[in-house]
Amino acid sequence: MMQLSWTVGRGLRSGVAALGLAAFGMVPVSFADDMSPAAETRVVEAAFEDVRFDVENAIINRGLVIDYVSHIGEMLARTGEDVGSGEQVFARAEAMLFCSAALSRAAMEADAGNIAFCPYSVFLYETPDAPGKVTVGYRRLPETGTEASRKALAAVNELLSGIVGEAAGE
Known part of the structure; x- marks a missing residue:
């Protein structure tokens, strides 16, 4: 702390x-x-639904299960008036949450406090002023603690980077 x-x-x-x-x-x-960067992102020129499909497949192709999809864009649109704002931040925005049993176990066996990083999240969004340009990314985990903890968290970052890269067509 x-x-x-x-x-x-x-x-x-x-x-x-x-x-x-x-x-x-x-x-x-x-x-x-x-x-240091809090997020790693890529911009893809494609329809939001196509990029979303690619993100979903990149996660599933690794044998992972999406536990929850957060509809961030819809939430902001729905609650804007309630908080005194009419600004449209996103045309569409979502985050997909998931875990890897193997990577999560390694991270938490190295340091129980690494529970703070689970579940993992990959997000994607399109803004109203840049239609057809979808940003896809992930929140980079700090590789801290013991050597075992740093190694485990680096493996999670590698997983997330691979998912984002695959979804971005890299």
Whole structure:
């Protein structure tokens, strides 16, 4: 927990410093440059349904079962008025949640706290201003802890990267 707080604090300090300098025109504001990427993404030029089908197949082709599909775009559209916003963020957006018994077991045997990373998620979205361009990606897991934990989490990242790459036609 201390390490997470320190990391978040360091990122926040870097962001505040960059914002302050940007106010004087000294540096462009880009918080992502100061922090490791939280997500790995690819942009595919195709119909959303086709990319969704490819993501689903990439997961199933590895012998995995999709436990839940989160309809993020629909939720935001449905609740926008309730929270005082009429902005349409996505044309379509979903996240597919799943686990790998073998990889999850290895990660949690290495460190029970790795339960925080399960289930795994691959997301895809299309924005209203870029029809036909679908972003597909995953949240990169931090490879932390013991050597066994780092190795297990790296294997999960490799799985997620392979799924996204396959769905993107790589």
